[in-house]
Amino acid sequence: MAQEPHIVLSDVRKAFGRKHVLNGLDVSVDKGRSLVVIGGSGTGKSVMIKTILGIIRPDSGSIRVAGEEVVGLKGAARDRYLSRFGMLFQGAALFDSLPVWQNVAFGLIQGRKMNRARARDIAIEKMAQVGLGPEVGQLYPAELSGGMQKRVGLARAIAADPEIIFFDEPTTGLDPIMADVINNLIVDSVRRLGSTTISITHDMASARKIADDIAMIYKGRIIWHGPADTIDTSGNDYVDQFIHGRAEGPIQMEVLKP
Amino acid sequence: MNFLANLGRVVLALLAETGRVTLFTRDALIQGLTPTIYFRQIFDQLMKIGYNSLLVVGLTAFFTGGALALQIYLGSSRFNAESLVASIVALGITRELGPVFAGIMVAGRVGSSIAAELGTMRVTEQIDALVTLATNPFKYLVGPRIVACVISLPILVGIADIIGVMGGYIVGTRSLGFNSYAYIKNTVDFLKLDDVTSGLIKAAVFGFIIAIMGCYHGFNSRGGAQGVGRATINAVVSSAILILAANFVLTSFLFKN
Numbered sequence A: 001m002a003q004e005p006h007i008v009l010s011d012v013r014k015a016f017g018r019k020h021v022l023n024g025l026d027v028s029v030d031k032g033r034s035l036v037v038i039g040g041s042g043t044g045k046s047v048m049i050k051t052i053l054g055i056i057r058p059d060s061g062s063i064r065v066a067g068e069e070v071v072g073l074k075g076a077a078r079d080r081y082l083s084r085f086g087m088l089f090q091g092a093a094l095f096d097s098l099p100v101w102q103n104v105a106f107g108l109i110q111g112r113k114m115n116r117a118r119a120r121d122i123a124i125e126k127m128a129q130v131g132l133g134p135e136v137g138q139l140y141p142a143e144l145s146g147g148m149q150k151r152v153g154l155a156r157a158i159a160a161d162p163e164i165i166f167f168d169e170p171t172t173g174l175d176p177i178m179a180d181v182i183n184n185l186i187v188d189s190v191r192r193l194g195s196t197t198i199s200i201t202h203d204m205a206s207a208r209k210i211a212d213d214i215a216m217i218y219k220g221r222i223i224w225h226g227p228a229d230t231i232d233t234s235g236n237d238y239v240d241q242f243i244h245g246r247a248e249g250p251i252q253m254e255v256l257k258p
Numbered sequence B: 001m002n003f004l005a006n007l008g009r010v011v012l013a014l015l016a017e018t019g020r021v022t023l024f025t026r027d028a029l030i031q032g033l034t035p036t037i038y039f040r041q042i043f044d045q046l047m048k049i050g051y052n053s054l055l056v057v058g059l060t061a062f063f064t065g066g067a068l069a070l071q072i073y074l075g076s077s078r079f080n081a082e083s084l085v086a087s088i089v090a091l092g093i094t095r096e097l098g099p100v101f102a103g104i105m106v107a108g109r110v111g112s113s114i115a116a117e118l119g120t121m122r123v124t125e126q127i128d129a130l131v132t133l134a135t136n137p138f139k140y141l142v143g144p145r146i147v148a149c150v151i152s153l154p155i156l157v158g159i160a161d162i163i164g165v166m167g168g169y170i171v172g173t174r175s176l177g178f179n180s181y182a183y184i185k186n187t188v189d190f191l192k193l194d195d196v197t198s199g200l201i202k203a204a205v206f207g208f209i210i211a212i213m214g215c216y217h218g219f220n221s222r223g224g225a226q227g228v229g230r231a232t233i234n235a236v237v238s239s240a241i242l243i244l245a246a247n248f249v250l251t252s253f254l255f256k257n
């Protein structure tokens, strides 16, 4: 029997009030693979990731990670579950009361109870991987540029060498060179740690570089899912419109409606 | 008809809010005050909440004690009962005005800052980030604030009692012509331990109210800077009102006989 994929979402639904954001979303990622999710703004990509982490509770549907149902986990079981994840938030979400190095080391110190000196060394090493020198460690998040904050968020996400990593728009706000450094880092985390990753991006260059598989989300469902190298020949009009960034096509932006 | 409908809506909203606060309080107690305990956070909060409120609470107490002495002097001189000034100032400060004024000042200073800080953390997803780092926000954020408030307020009120009585003493001896020795003797002889401890018990309850309301409104803020602003106002107003209400209830319990 083929092994069950590492992460499986089936028929996940979530509405905020009358607004149906996830409409029976099905997606899966195999262990050690990198899935990139693309899709327009406001289509529910961030919400999807948050349901997997249990930050947002789906209205219905099942989410299985490593063969276990995880919707509604509580208490210590939930903490244990979450300690397998790293997450880069779209807005970085750094703790602004803590200096940068403590942000990066947070999961090690609080989550894994590592002693501070060791956690600090690891934090500095991870910061170096995202192109930040040790002197940045003493600064507070408010003293950093947007792109630097993103990289600190990234360092925090990978600090504990997690089994599963989510990147919500890892390269937005970075210059093209740094974006490529980050792409390499994501590819490297998958190879070196064997992590399973889901990345959300609008940046097709980045998607092509980091993805093993690509899934496109539209109106709260996955409308296309396939190996990254077949995206140009998907034969799906929605996907074609998205990757070529055309205003005309089946996807009608709300602003264009008369 | 319309009026009744509106009234009904307000009552329902109030009941719903009460329910939510109750559930939040339960989570705060069950999750926030059980291990893991973040001692470093507790210490930080003690500094922020307790130590940094000293000046505000001290000044409030001083002027309150002074004004009280003046008023009681003016009132009691109508019955030639000026000798009561010292003891009534001490009673008023320790039983009522010390804890209530300290509570309200701290609600303004600390309740607002808790709500604003946690509210900002909520809307910038820092609370979600805590969760993804396998850290329970109730334990890391709410618990330490409750502990710090419940410890700080009685200490602050203890200090406020001393400063308030001192305010009365200074007004009494400098401008009302009381003999310094007699004023102190009057205060000490008359004051009972109960007067002070009842005030400290009140203070601990007020501290709990401030922490819970600050955390509750901060945790539930929505919608950016505006939402955080609203949360801050709600935290201060609701804790001030709850403090006054709790004070009334506690006074009627603590001084039954």
Ligand SMILES: Nc1ncnc2c1ncn2[C@@H]1O[C@H](COP(=O)(O)OP(=O)(O)OP(=O)(O)O)[C@@H](O)[C@H]1O
Binding pocket: A016, A021, A039, A040, A041, A042, A043, A044, A045, A046, A047, A048, A090
């Ligand atoms: N906590 C929430 N409460 C109410 N509505 C929400 C909440 N979170 C998300 N939404 C709504 O869900 C929809 C999808 O949001 P989401 O953040 O997942 O979009 P996205 O696909 O990540 O977009 P982007 O590419 O712009 O980041 C949006 O319309 C948003 O308004």
Ligand SMILES: [Mg+2]
Binding pocket: A045, A046, A047, A090, A168
């Ligand atoms: Mg998003």
